Amino acid sequence: MQAKTDASQVYISAVVPMFNEEESLGQLYDELTAALDATGRTYEVVLVDDGSSDRTAELAQDLCDSDDRLMLVRLSRNFGHHPASTCGMSHTSGDVVVLLDADLQNDPVDIPRLLEKIEEGYDVARCWRQGRKDPFWRTFPSKCVNWLTCKATGVKLHDYGCSMLAMRRCVVNRMMRFTERSRHVSGLISWSGGKVCEIKVRHRERKFGSSKYGILSLIKLTINLMTGFSTIPLQLVGLLGVATSLLGFIGAIYLVIKRYVYGVDLDGVVVAIAIIFVFIGINFLALGVMGEYIGRIFSEVQARPYYIVDTVYRKRSEKGDDEQ
Numbered sequence: 001m002q003a004k005t006d007a008s009q010v011y012i013s014a015v016v017p018m019f020n021e022e023e024s025l026g027q028l029y030d031e032l033t034a035a036l037d038a039t040g041r042t043y044e045v046v047l048v049d050d051g052s053s054d055r056t057a058e059l060a061q062d063l064c065d066s067d068d069r070l071m072l073v074r075l076s077r078n079f080g081h082h083p084a085s086t087c088g089m090s091h092t093s094g095d096v097v098v099l100l101d102a103d104l105q106n107d108p109v110d111i112p113r114l115l116e117k118i119e120e121g122y123d124v125a126r127c128w129r130q131g132r133k134d135p136f137w138r139t140f141p142s143k144c145v146n147w148l149t150c151k152a153t154g155v156k157l158h159d160y161g162c163s164m165l166a167m168r169r170c171v172v173n174r175m176m177r178f179t180e181r182s183r184h185v186s187g188l189i190s191w192s193g194g195k196v197c198e199i200k201v202r203h204r205e206r207k208f209g210s211s212k213y214g215i216l217s218l219i220k221l222t223i224n225l226m227t228g229f230s231t232i233p234l235q236l237v238g239l240l241g242v243a244t245s246l247l248g249f250i251g252a253i254y255l256v257i258k259r260y261v262y263g264v265d266l267d268g269v270v271v272a273i274a275i276i277f278v279f280i281g282i283n284f285l286a287l288g289v290m291g292e293y294i295g296r297i298f299s300e301v302q303a304r305p306y307y308i309v310d311t312v313y314r315k316r317s318e319k320g321d322d323e324q
């Protein structure tokens with residue numbers, strides 16, 4: 001069953017960021033189109049190739065040739081999951097936009113349930129992964145990021161890490177107004193307001209390839225999140241400074257009493273080294289936090305595009321240098 005897509009009539013737009021996902025693409029296409037067909041609504045699928053070095057783009061182009069409801073947006077290099085998702089969102093025209101990963105960890109059969117929630121009146125319907133099939137080194141940092149995101153956005157959800165979600169066009173339009181370079185898409189969607197709900201979904205194991213999030217990219221994402229949503233880290237460093245100075249002061253009084261009231265000999269060098277280490281540590285921490293904010297200001301001032309589109313392919317190729 002294949003209907004010609006009239007852009008003005010599209011109801012659901014599915015956005016799939018892809019980075020080296022050649023093995024999953026065929027199965028993803030089958031499962032996704034089956035789930036979207038089951039909704040009985042008109043739809044389009046925006047595949048975003050985030051600078052893959054394997055055959056992902058080639059295979060996606062073949063799929064576009066066989067199904068005109070598909071569109072392939074190729075970025076000029078690898079920009080990352082969040083820029084790729086944002087780029088995909090900017091190319092949608094549907095009333096409801098669904099984001100999902102290409103690695104088959106999200107199950108497209110959940111799309112009709114997300115849609116139901118949107119039709120019930122929610123602006124954003126998100127997924128809460130049950131029995132997550134990821135290793136501990138991947139789930140533990142996610143729990144920390146989730147806790148931080150709840151604090152930063154003020155919207156308490158169980159699973160900010162699940163990229164699959166559905167949102168109304170108005171939420172996408174709001175997202176398109178953000179200009180910052182270091183974004184946490186999921187956090188920003190909550191931060192921008194609206195009625196949000198969560199549905200429980202089954203999480204699947206990654207069948208092909210491996211997670212594109214190494215421990216370093218997770219740390220980077222967490223720092224982005226903390227410094228992107230608040231100045232709390234700066235305030236915390238200030239508080240830490242006050243607390244340690246107070247401790248140092250109390251310690252000094254104790255040592256003075258010990259030496260002059262009780263006449264106990266102290267090893268001055270050890271005491272001095274301990275105190276110096278505490279203060280050097282605090283200084284470096286403070287510098288690091290400030291450096292992070294200055295780094296953010298630097299990249300905002302540079303105002304480079306968040307991503308660069310190389311080509312937009314929709315059966316008949318058109319070259320563009322659409323950037324944001």
Ligand code: UDP
Nearest residue numbers: 017018019050080081084101102211212213
């Ligand atoms: N992804 C991307 N660009 C990147 C890294 C990942 O477009 O630089 C895509 C990836 O192909 C997948 C989704 O983003 O569709 C989520 O990535 P991954 O599965 O590695 O993340 P995890 O499931 O471990 O959170």
Ligand code: MG
Nearest residue numbers: 101103105206
């Ligand atoms: Mg994954």
